[in-house]
Amino acid sequence: MNSTHVEDRARQLAQGLKQAGLRLTPQRLSICRALAERKDHPTAQALYETLQKSMPTLSQATVYNTLEALVELGLIQDLGEAGDGATHYDIDPRPHINLVCTRCHRIVDLKEPALDGLAQRAAARSGYQVLGARIVYYGLCPECQHTTQ
Amino acid sequence: MNSTHVEDRARQLAQGLKQAGLRLTPQRLSICRALAERKDHPTAQALYETLQKSMPTLSQATVYNTLEALVELGLIQDLGEAGDGATHYDIDPRPHINLVCTRCHRIVDLKEPALDGLAQRAAARSGYQVLGARIVYYGLCPECQHTTQ
DNA sequence: ATGCATGCAAACTCTTTGCAAACGC
DNA sequence: GCGTTTGCAAAGAGTTTGCATGCAT
Numbered sequence: 001m002n003s004t005h006v007e008d009r010a011r012q013l014a015q016g017l018k019q020a021g022l023r024l025t026p027q028r029l030s031i032c033r034a035l036a037e038r039k040d041h042p043t044a045q046a047l048y049e050t051l052q053k054s055m056p057t058l059s060q061a062t063v064y065n066t067l068e069a070l071v072e073l074g075l076i077q078d079l080g081e082a083g084d085g086a087t088h089y090d091i092d093p094r095p096h097i098n099l100v101c102t103r104c105h106r107i108v109d110l111k112e113p114a115l116d117g118l119a120q121r122a123a124a125r126s127g128y129q130v131l132g133a134r135i136v137y138y139g140l141c142p143e144c145q146h147t148t149q
Numbered sequence: 150m151n152s153t154h155v156e157d158r159a160r161q162l163a164q165g166l167k168q169a170g171l172r173l174t175p176q177r178l179s180i181c182r183a184l185a186e187r188k189d190h191p192t193a194q195a196l197y198e199t200l201q202k203s204m205p206t207l208s209q210a211t212v213y214n215t216l217e218a219l220v221e222l223g224l225i226q227d228l229g230e231a232g233d234g235a236t237h238y239d240i241d242p243r244p245h246i247n248l249v250c251t252r253c254h255r256i257v258d259l260k261e262p263a264l265d266g267l268a269q270r271a272a273a274r275s276g277y278q279v280l281g282a283r284i285v286y287y288g289l290c291p292e293c294q295h296t297t298q
Numbered sequence: 299a300t301g302c303a304t305g306c307a308a309a310c311t312c313t314t315t316g317c318a319a320a321c322g323c
Numbered sequence: 324g325c326g327t328t329t330g331c332a333a334a335g336a337g338t339t340t341g342c343a344t345g346c347a348t
Binding site for chain 1: 336337338339340346347348
Binding site: 080081097099101102108110112114115118119122123125126127128129130131132133134135136137138139140141142145 | 229230246248250251257259261263264267268271272274275276277278279280281282283284285286287288289290291294
């Protein structure tokens with residue numbers, strides 16, 4: 001997870017958008033770069049606030065639109081909300097478990113081999129065309145278990 | 150899934166609330182019964198609208214509060230939103246796959262033995278106290294795959 | 299040059315909140 | 324009777340929308 005890796009990932013996301021026929025605007029590039037730099041599971045608002053520092057005219061709509069496009073392309077995951085009412089995104093599109101703390105709203109990833117191929121099997125059994133996954137367990141993180149409130 | 154089963158399930162939910170120290174109000178009983186009768190994965194609003202016919206003074210807050218209590222007790226599942234912006238609930242709390250159609254917003258359940266014990270293993274590996282799950286694949290249902298829009 | 303994308307701000311919808319009245323236990 | 328729960332309505336927050344302007348290709 002060095003800076004080269006971050007740049008590669010940003011390029012992957014941007015290339016994905018381009019190959020889908022979307023234009024590579026400075027805003028979209030910035031969003032892809034911001035996503036690749038993130039080590040957490042940001043919300044649209046969090047990305048917007050971060051990006052606004054270097055791009056004051058950026059609008060929320062652009063952030064939401066770009067995230068939606070990336071999700072539909074399967075390049076990032078839409079994790080739903082984490083107890084804070086806002087949708088969180090996962091930069092890693094590979095199937096894995098997301099552990100959400102409903103108290104501090106932090107999310108950690110967990111590699112889980114049992115999930116490999118599960119989406120394909122589910123698709124075959126149900127007839128659904130599966131476009132994305134949301135494998136989330138929610139509860140309390142180790143830290144929040146030991147706090148009174 | 151006959152009417153006896155529905156009544157049993159409603160009683161289970163109500164008993165769960167009672168054992169948690171919550172009072173068995175007519176509103177809560179109605180919500181439990183409405184949940185047990187459902188064969189789909191309703192939103193809070195959908196339940197509210199259904200219940201309002203027989204209980205005109207019921208407030209949205211009560212529906213939201215009761216659903217939140219049932220989720221925290223692990224009696225029902227909070228599936229997050231299904232592409233329509235509203236949170237859907239699953240009456241069945243056992244671990245299984247939920248297939249969400251992002252076009253018609255229908256949700257189907259899929260039994261999946263690979264999920265058994267997964268929550269416990271994830272909890273052990275991560276230190277999280279796991280209180281609930283949200284195992285969702287989203288995509289297009291067989292019907293919506295064959296519609297132009 | 300063409301038409302997709304952006305910015306802006308208002309609108310929309312789901313959900314939550316506060317407080318007085320009602321009622322389960 | 325006590326303390327929780329409800330109802331009501333307004334507030335709150337995340338997200339979406341519409342349209343004129345701007346820019347990637």
